[in-house]
Amino acid sequence: MTNVVSHRNGFCSILGGSPVSTPPRSTATLVVRRFDRERPHLLEQTEHSVSITPNKTILSALLEIQAEQDSTLVFRASCRHGACGSCTMDINGRPRLACSRLLRDEVNAKGNVFIGPLAGVAVVRDLIVDLSPFWKAYRESKPWLIRYENRAPRREFRVRPDELSAFEGADACVLCAACWSACPVTRAGRFDGPHALLKTHLRVTDPRDESPGERLRGVADDFGAFRCHGVLACASVCPKGIDVSEAVFALRASMTHAKAIGEERRERQPSLLGNAPENTEKEP
Ligand code: SF4
Numbered sequence: 001m002t003n004v005v006s007h008r009n010g011f012c013s014i015l016g017g018s019p020v021s022t023p024p025r026s027t028a029t030l031v032v033r034r035f036d037r038e039r040p041h042l043l044e045q046t047e048h049s050v051s052i053t054p055n056k057t058i059l060s061a062l063l064e065i066q067a068e069q070d071s072t073l074v075f076r077a078s079c080r081h082g083a084c085g086s087c088t089m090d091i092n093g094r095p096r097l098a099c100s101r102l103l104r105d106e107v108n109a110k111g112n113v114f115i116g117p118l119a120g121v122a123v124v125r126d127l128i129v130d131l132s133p134f135w136k137a138y139r140e141s142k143p144w145l146i147r148y149e150n151r152a153p154r155r156e157f158r159v160r161p162d163e164l165s166a167f168e169g170a171d172a173c174v175l176c177a178a179c180w181s182a183c184p185v186t187r188a189g190r191f192d193g194p195h196a197l198l199k200t201h202l203r204v205t206d207p208r209d210e211s212p213g214e215r216l217r218g219v220a221d222d223f224g225a226f227r228c229h230g231v232l233a234c235a236s237v238c239p240k241g242i243d244v245s246e247a248v249f250a251l252r253a254s255m256t257h258a259k260a261i262g263e264e265r266r267e268r269q270p271s272l273l274g275n276a277p278e279n280t281e282k283e284p
């Protein structure tokens with residue numbers, strides 16, 4: 001016999017039975033902040049209704065809107081599986097990869113999802129922002145391996161497990177700019193930025209790189225590692241779970257013994273190729 005029904009904390013339960021959750025929503029409204037810097041007077045917000053399916057991502061929803069509702073909506077995306085870093089945007093107030101967030105997880109109690117361009121970055125149009133300062137800082141960090149003898153090795157580098165663990169994870173960065181957008185110091189003015197400092201840390205700890213001392217001197221100025229205020233916003237938003245702030249702190253610690261790191265790196269080079277002189281290898 002059905003008798004008493006109670007409603008508590010959003011659940012409907014029949015006394016004596018188990019809690020029954022409210023049925024999941026079948027549609028969501030994407031509320032999108034729009035902008036065109038060539039027509040700044042057209043600043044607006046558009047709303048688009050889409051169906052919710054178990055595996056639909058925010059990016060899939062945006063592609064659907066672009067194909068079926070509003071072909072003027074623009075955004076960046078490429079790989080659709082969290083590898084290229086190009087679909088970063090503001091989703092419910094946080095920088096996120098649109099292809100890695102499920103629509104059903106982002107929709108609020110009223111059925112809305114708020115989408116906008118990355119915060120703190122100049123907008124070009126709709127969800128596309130101008131990442132030139134981000135890429136400039138990245139290039140200036142010299143993210144490539146610096147080898148004094150400018151030739152490709154003829155056999156693999158032999159990196160020890162303990163050396164690998166020092167930079168493991170830092171190499172997972174997909175250059176999505178979420179940390180750049182979240183960092184209050186990059187917003188306030190000139191700063192190398194979390195992604196560039198992460199890359200410097202990666203190369204300083206990588207035994208294949210022959211220029212750790214130079215790199216450490218490069219981030220010791222007023223706009224480098226010591227400008228970080230330790231807010232930790234970068235680590236909290238990184239879609240790859242990289243503790244970016246930890247990398248910045250490790251970089252600061254390395255600066256105090258930059259000379260020793262440089263000497264150790266020089267001594268390490270001959271054994272990186274398995275103790276065999278590289279130029280004795282024959283071409284295959
Ligand atoms: S460190 Fe994380 S948040 Fe920053 S650019 Fe790389 S992947 Fe994106």
Ligand code: FES
Binds near residue numbers: 081087099
């Ligand atoms: S489309 Fe490549 S990371 Fe989202």
